[in-house]
Structures are given as structure tokens and as C-alpha cells.
Amino acid sequence: MAFVLKTFGRLQLIDTEGNTIVFPEKGLLLFAYLLTADQGSADRATIARFLWGDADGEAVRTTLRKAISRIMARQNELGIVALSSKDGMISINRETVSSDLPLEDNEEAIEPFVQLGHLVKLLNRPFLGTAHCHSREFRAWFSERENHHAALLKETLRRASRSAEAKEKSDLLRRGATILSRLDPQNPDTTRFIIQIFNAEEEVASLRDRIEQRRNSIVTGAVRLTADNDEGKSTFRNLAAAPQERTSVFPADIEELKIAVPRLALLPPRNQSIRPDAGFLAASLIEDITIGFCAFDSVQVIAPYSAAQIGNDVKAQSAFFERHRVNYVLDTRVSGEGDDVTLFAQLVFFDQNQVIWAERFSLDHMALAKDRRAVSRQIALSVSSEIERYEALREDLNPVAYHRYLVGRRYLVRLTLPNLRRARTEMKAALNASPNFAPAQSSMARTYSKEWLLTARGDVELLKTAEDLAKQASQTRPDFADGFRELGVARLLQGKFDESAEAMEVAESCAPHYADVIADYADTLVHCSLPAMALQKIERAIELNPLSPDTYLWTAAGASYALSDFEASLDYIGQMADSSLADRLSAASWAMLGHQDKARAFVRRFREVNPDFDVDRWLSAVPSKEQWHKDLYREGLKKAGF
Numbered sequence: 271m272a273f274v275l276k277t278f279g280r281l282q283l284i285d286t287e288g289n290t291i292v293f294p295e296k297g298l299l300l301f302a303y304l305l306t307a308d309q310g311s312a313d314r315a316t317i318a319r320f321l322w323g324d325a326d327g328e329a330v331r332t333t334l335r336k337a338i339s340r341i342m343a344r345q346n347e348l349g350i351v352a353l354s355s356k357d358g359m360i361s362i363n364r365e366t367v368s369s370d371l372p373l374e375d376n377e378e379a380i381e382p383f384v385q386l387g388h389l390v391k392l393l394n395r396p397f398l399g400t401a402h403c404h405s406r407e408f409r410a411w412f413s414e415r416e417n418h419h420a421a422l423l424k425e426t427l428r429r430a431s432r433s434a435e436a437k438e439k440s441d442l443l444r445r446g447a448t449i450l451s452r453l454d455p456q457n458p459d460t461t462r463f464i465i466q467i468f469n470a471e472e473e474v475a476s477l478r479d480r481i482e483q484r485r486n487s488i489v490t491g492a493v494r495l496t497a498d499n500d501e502g503k504s505t506f507r508n509l510a511a512a513p514q515e516r517t518s519v520f521p522a523d524i525e526e527l528k529i530a531v532p533r534l535a536l537l538p539p540r541n542q543s544i545r546p547d548a549g550f551l552a553a554s555l556i557e558d559i560t561i562g563f564c565a566f567d568s569v570q571v572i573a574p575y576s577a578a579q580i581g582n583d584v585k586a587q588s589a590f591f592e593r594h595r596v597n598y599v600l601d602t603r604v605s606g607e608g609d610d611v612t613l614f615a616q617l618v619f620f621d622q623n624q625v626i627w628a629e630r631f632s633l634d635h636m637a638l639a640k641d642r643r644a645v646s647r648q649i650a651l652s653v654s655s656e657i658e659r660y661e662a663l664r665e666d667l668n669p670v671a672y673h674r675y676l677v678g679r680r681y682l683v684r685l686t687l688p689n690l691r692r693a694r695t696e697m698k699a700a701l702n703a704s705p706n707f708a709p710a711q712s713s714m715a716r717t718y719s720k721e722w723l724l725t726a727r728g729d730v731e732l733l734k735t736a737e738d739l740a741k742q743a744s745q746t747r748p749d750f751a752d753g754f755r756e757l758g759v760a761r762l763l764q765g766k767f768d769e770s771a772e773a774m775e776v777a778e779s780c781a782p783h784y785a786d787v788i789a790d791y792a793d794t795l796v797h798c799s800l801p802a803m804a805l806q807k808i809e810r811a812i813e814l815n816p817l818s819p820d821t822y823l824w825t826a827a828g829a830s831y832a833l834s835d836f837e838a839s840l841d842y843i844g845q846m847a848d849s850s851l852a853d854r855l856s857a858a859s860w861a862m863l864g865h866q867d868k869a870r871a872f873v874r875r876f877r878e879v880n881p882d883f884d885v886d887r888w889l890s891a892v893p894s895k896e897q898w899h900k901d902l903y904r905e906g907l908k909k910a911g912f
């Protein structure tokens with residue numbers, strides 16, 4: 271009886287009827303090793319090192335004897351002779367055990383697309399599955415086999431791409447290229463080969479042109495904003511080339527914090543529609559997008575197999591991304607009914623948990639089946655553009671500064687006075703290490719403006735400090751959205767409505783899919799007494815960042831209150847992790863709905879923290895462009911008992 275060793279996917283032995291044969295895993299690994307060895311044999315010492323490494327000699331020899339004994343006993347039970355031992359050599363009988371291993375180097379006689387289809391089917395599954403040895407010899411052999419698979423696939427792709435059938439079988443070529451990019455991700459020759467197959471050079475050139483044009487337009491907008499500003503004594507004209515702070519020597523214990531090529535994980539699409547075919551189509555599109563990233567040297571893509579393993583395990587994702595230093599995550603989901611099915615894609619900057627790009631694409635068969643490749647290129651180019659823009663902030667970066675900055679950003683997730691001050695301490699440390707680090711400057715500005723809001727004391731010096739820091743950030747990097755965002759916030763809270771709106775406009779032009787910028791733009795519109803527009807903006811921000819921070823919900827609640835939709839205002843507040851931040855607004859909303867007892871409960875809770883709060887003094891400090899807006903808020907607060 272003959273058996274087949276399956277090495278791709280799960281490592282197993284199959285009989286002629288397709289049944290799995292129970293067999294020791296070490297024996298199966300030994301079969302795989304010997305099937306790739308010259309003459310199908312190896313001496314006992316080599317096999318011992320392969321299976322167990324450089325452990326104690328006598329112990330390893332004893333373990334090997336026991337393992338060989340178990341294998342021989344099992345093959346006797348099966349009535350076969352798979353392994354034989356003679357003169358210290360262990361040999362495999364290739365007539366008894368065959369395998370799915372792609373062993374032949376010369377495949378010229380096989381039609382290329384037949385061979386490609388076979389390799390794609392095999393290599394789309396992990397080699398040896400979960401079977402593993404912890405020896406150096408095993409790792410070397412495993413790496414050699416993976417290199418062999420990549421070389422064989424590459425040569426087969428090369429022959430297939432030159433075939434007359436290449437155009438009509440482009441889907442198979444794309445799948446093969448996806449697998450090749452996983453097997454050989456660091457080889458520039460492989461990258462160039464894939465680019466050549468799919469003729470992606472034009473898209474790469476287009477991307478570079480677009481990035482340059484975008485940067486120029488952003489800098490132009492920053493110059494115009496400063497030139498029109500009455501307080502614009504510090505111009506942006508000569509600051510586009512402001513040097514970043516460099517550090518030539520890094521401490522050994524922070525060596526791993528050096529900025530490397532950014533890593534991207536493309537999660538498999540979640541199908542939230544009622545059409546299974548839409549999910550399959552979206553999955554194919556993600557494969558195309560993965561291939562598109564082969565055209566870029568500036569980003570590494572996590573292998574699709576690994577991404578698929580953690581795609582549906584939300585709890586495991588964060589740990590995986592941190593362990594493997596994933597900086598960016600492309601999250602996709604399919605939604606809709608009938609013919610109105612769309613793919614929603616969003617790019618998340620994992621380091622700061624920020625959505626920085628998002629778009630929705632139709633999955634209508636007539637529209638996408640014809641232009642799938644064009645859509646995949648568009649997504650790849652857009653995502654790469656955003657990554658390059660974000661990575662520009664980290665060039666020549668002091669790793670100490672970046673580390674302290676990331677620690678500080680965590681404290682800004684939940685807005686309390688202690689957290690704001692902890693964040694400020696970290697940002698100061700970051701700036702001590704790198705004085706021109708714009709992200710730390712803008713984040714420090716945020717701590718002052720948010721402190722002004724939380725303390726409700728009307729301390730104008732907090733806002734002036736915030737504005738000065740935001741100016742520094744904007745001057746350091748005229749293409750940095752956060753700098754202009756914080757400039758807009760600080761000016762808004764000082765009642766400079768037009769100047770605030772201009773800064774927010776530049777911020778949004780720098781990052782049109784940055785959820786936090788859109789949320790603060792919405793807050794600006796609330797204070798500009800444009801609550802309907804503000805609600806549209808904040809709903810867009812919530813769509814981009816569904817697990818919304820409290821500040822988003824607070825803004826939505828304020829916009830709803832200004833529209834006299836007090837129930838909606840309370841609903842948004844109820845979704846906040848810490849609803850005590852909005853106790854004033856809760857009290858006013860319940861009072862306007864006629865629930866005096868509930869309103870007074872919030873008044874009492876707020877006064878426990880802020881016993882000196884005065885409605886008129888606070889409202890005189892809170893910016894609202896239209897008087898009706900202040901009057902509506904005053905009415906609710908007075909009815910509540912403030």
C-alpha cells in the first residue's frame with residue numbers, strides 16, 4: 271500500500287482512500303526531511319540534530335532510538351516499509367511514501383498555468399502547518415524549502431506571464447503574485463518582478479507626483495493662513511524646511527524604538543451584508559490591493575495568511591500588532607442590501623489609534639467586476655499616500671521623544687485633570703529630547719485647551735499657552751494637521767471664530783479622513799452656532815472611528831442641544847465612558863425636558879467638583895458666535911438650578 275505525505279496545511283499521512291493515518295509527528299517531519307535529502311537518506315547524527323538540536327549527545331541518541339523504534343512499530347502495524355535503517359543510515363522508500371512537496375527544479379515540460387495552479391493551491395497554505403522543531407538545523411532546512419518554493423513559484427509566474435493565456439488568466443497570476451510577495455517580501459528583485467508583471471511603474475510615479483503636489487498645496491495654504499492673520503508676525507514661508515532635531519547616538523535600551531519601514535496589516539473583509547458573493551468579491555479585491563503594495567518600497571505588508579488568522583479575533587489583534595510592530599491597519603467591511611452593497615475601507619494609525627483615511631466603494635457587479643484592478647490600485651495608492659504623509663512626521667526622529675510622546679497620548683484618551691497633567695509631563699520630556707517635535711508640541715497645546723474646558727475658570731493664560739504651542743507645531747511642520755487643529759481650537763475658545771475656521775480648514779485639507787480633526791471641526795461649528803452642520807461632521811467622525819472617544823459624543827450632544835433635541839443630547843451623553851464630563855449639559859437637557867429632579871442631581875454632582883461655578887461668568891468665557899445659542903444654554907442651566 272502506498273501513502274501520501276501532505277506537507278501544506280496540516281502535516282499528515284493519507285492512504286489511497288483519502289483517510290488520515292495516525293502517525294508520530296516526529297516521524298512525519300522525518301519523512302518530509304528525507305524526501306528532500308539527496309538519495310533519500312541521512313545518518314543518525316544528522317537526523318538527531320535536525321529533530322532535537324545540540325542537546326546532550328547520549329540523551330539525543332537515546333531519544334532517537336526510541337523514536338525510530340516507535341516509527342518502525344507503527345509502520346509494521348500498517349504493513350508497510352517506509353523507513354529502513356542500515357549501517358547507521360536512515361532511508362525512506364519513495365515508492366511507499368510520496369508527497370505533495372514541489373521538488374523538481376526543472377518544470378519546463380509542464381504547461382505554465384497548470385503548474386501555477388498547482389503551486390497556488392499548495393503554497394496558499396502554510397508549509398508544515400503547526401508542526402515544528404526547535405533546532406537550528408530544522409530552521410535552516412525550513413528556510414531553504416521556503417526559498418525553494420519562492421524560486422519555483424517565481425519562475426513559474428515568469429513563464430505564465432509570457433504565455434498567450436496571461437491576459438485571460440490574470441486572476442491566477444494575481445493570486446500567485448500575492449503568495450510570492452508573502453514568501454519573498456524583502457527581495458527587491460522579487461518586488462521589481464511583480465511590478466513588471468502588473469506594469470505598476472506608472473502608478474508609483476503617479477503616487478510620488480500626487481504626494482509632492484499635495485505637500486506643496488498644503489504649504490501654500492499654511493502661508494496664506496498666516497499672511498491673512500492679524501497676529502501673523504511669525505510667518506510660515508521660511509519654515510517648510512525647518513530642520514528636525516537629530517540624535518546621533520541612542521541608548522542601548524531603546525534601540526528597538528528606532529524608526530524602521532512602516533508595517534501594514536490588511537485585515538480580511540467582514541461581510542455584514544446578506545450576500546455571500548459580495549464577501550467573496552471583497553476578499554478578491556483585498557488580494558489585488560495586497561499585490562498593489564508590492565510596488566512600494568516604503569511599506570511592508572503583513573502576510574495575508576497571518577492577517578487572516580487574527581482577522582476575526584478582536585481581542586488578539588492589539589497584542590499581535592504590538593508584538594509584530596504593525597503601525598498601520600487597513601480594516602474593511604461589506605454592508606448593504608440587494609444591489610446597493612458597498613465596501614467600506616479605513617486606514618488606522620495603530621500607534622495612536624487614529625483613523626486617517628476612509629472611503630466607500632460600490633460592489634455592484636457591473637461596476638466592480640470590470641474595474642476591480644483599477645479600484646484596487648486606487649486604494650493601494652491612497653493608503654500608501656497617507657502612510658507616506660504620516661511617516662514624514664517620523665523621519666530623523668529621536669526615539670526617546672517618540673516613546674514619551676506615545677505614552678503621553680495614552681493619557682489623552684480619557685480627559686481628566688490628572689490625565690491631562692500626566693500627558694503634559696510626557697510631552698515636556700519628549701520636547702526636551704527633541705525641541706522641534708511637532709506632534710508633542712500640538713499634543714501639549716491640547717492639554718492646555720482641555721484644561722481650560724474642564725476647570726471652567728476662564729483662565730485665558732491657558733488658551734494663550736495652547737495657541738503659542740500650536741503655532742510652534744504648525745511652523746515646524748506646515749503639512750501637519752494636528753498643529754492647525756490645535757491652533758483652531760485655541761483660537762475658537764478665545765472667540766476668534768473666523769481665524770479658528772480658517773485653521774480648521776487647513777487642518778482638514780492636510781488630513782481629509784482624520785477622524786479627530788473632523789471631530790474638532792464639528793466642535794468649531796457648534797461654537798460658530800451652526801449645529802446642523804456640526805452634527806453632520808461629528809456623525810462622519812463617528813463613522814470613521816466607531817469606538818468613539820468621549821469628546822466626539824460630547825460634541826454631538828452639544829450640537830443636539832443647540833438644535834433643541836434634548837433627548838438626543840442625553841442619548842449621546844449616555845454613550846460616554848465618563849459622562850460626568852458633561853454634567854452641565856445633562857442638567858440643562860433634563861431641565862429643558864421638564865425633569866427637575868434629574869437635573870438637580872447633576873447640578874449637585876457638578877458642584878461637588880466645582881463649588882465656585884457661576885453660570886454667567888462661565889458663559890461669558892465660552893465662545894458662541896450667536897447670542898441665541900448662549901441664551902438657550904443659559905435657560906437650561908438656570909432651570910436646572912445653577
